[in-house]
Amino acid sequence: MKFALALLALVATASAYEIPNFGRGELRHDIQDFLDLVPVEKVIEITIQYYVEDKEFQDMVKYFESEGFKQLVKDVEALPEIKILMDYIHNAGIDIYKIVNKINSALKLPPLTPPSYSIGTYITGGIKGFIQDILDVLPRQQFKDLYEEKLKTSKAFADFIAQLKSENFQHIVNKLYVHPKFQELLTHARNAGVDLVKLKDLFEVLWGIKVPAY
Template identity: 30%
Template sequence: MKLIVLLVLLPLVLCEENFESAALPKANTKGLQEDLQEFADLIPQKEIIGVVLTYIVTDKEVQNIFNYVQTQEFKNLYGAAIRTDAVRELVELLESYGLQVRQAVNQISSLLMLPPLPGRIGLSKASPGGVNGLVDAVLCLLPREELIELYLRKLIESPEIRQLKDNLSSQQTINAAIKVVTNPDVRRAYAELHKRGINLAEIAKQVVVYFLDLN
């Protein structure tokens, strides 16, 4: 399930134009969920939770971010952002590919006491502490080689994974992601997070650098 977060983040780095409602090929949901579960089984969830909790308890930057996320100010910003048409359209598009986006996001938001998603209608070295340090510590727990090997094997063996890859890289997905990242409510929430040390673009680069083994 946590793999969905990575799959959702990657299209947000791309850009251009308006969302189009043209239907893409439907995913074989049953087969796709079985494929995704193989990736999820490789994720050391307990160890990752342990690292996150340690940072929340011991790291001042992460503590400040965690405390801010609990404030009514951020809850209002987050709530306004997730209720926008742009977010709704992107979530519905990703779920049409067979990704359980609402379930994954709501599991995390419930832990942070944030509102749930509405129903359907630089390549710099990470610091040892702070948000980048937390991301780096979590990435180091992932079995990178096994995940990459499984992904490459699934590209060969699984038509559902190939279809998901094509869907995520499609112009329709890119256009939907652009609507989200250019939405005023989303940008306000992003700006507040950025002021407090969360640079989502840098975190995305951190993830890409890790999986490409560029460190």
Template identity: 25%
Template structure:
């Protein structure tokens, strides 16, 4: 469940050709998550135990369990600009729905338990994500990223495609959509900061700034 919580956080995710069977992109993501859980899983679990004490944290999780949130996601998925993003990612076998399903599983499996409090940077979901990022083993994640970029042609191609002007244009078109911006605003009003989730995706790959 904690591995799923890390991915959320992933609404957009980021292939290992070698002689063995080819990896799908989400399997590469799981390699990074395994490193995170091995090095920082205990601390992240400890953070979760304390954030479940906060009403502000639960505001976001409880909203994501409502039909209003599900309807917003369906509306978002129907946007032509969102469809273009999905189609671009699918060219490199990046399945965004895999990550959305992980998010849904995480939401359903968080229990509201009371624990003794300790210091956290805030009380809401965004603070939880930032605190988790601070626990990530950035050097090891960055080293794994560099290894995959050097050794895996398909992974490298997928990442390079996400650095092209074509991708920038597709993503900017979604971000600049009035409907999408209204959806982002609705999410923010319910404690869900899309920008923070995008920051986490970058951090999972060890590419966040120190």
């Protein structure tokens, strides 16, 4: 119920999300350009309808509130590679710790400490349907075009993508993949009919992230 009320509050105040930042650095502007393409109100409307009408989606929400999922989040956040990545984003001017700590707060997990230095819609149904319904309202070609443009025109964005393609980030992916709780999450996704191979291919093509075979 608290989750549903939170979603309703989001709809009431829906506006383009603005990345918390330290007022410097170009990376925030690059990421913000992508977020500005997201039709926030439509995404929230679809999400609420799934929460109200779709049992599979409701079960997913329950899983996200479970102790098992909380432990997965804690274990991932404890990875040294995650610390390296978050500090990189932090130093690039984005207050990533504020974003992550909002998630931790919702999960009733302790906050992470940043570095001491500052630098009425039809729904398809099911988790697979939820993913597809969200994808259907996203301007995918605009995302692709903006991605290619940013790679050419923004060193900050290009450096960020290089981080995602780095050995450090690949270590994060590999460690996360073999985590028992993550395997449990993959099982939930497979049982829900989510095309994990498509997601794997998308990560590799777009971000250069090599996900082990499912």
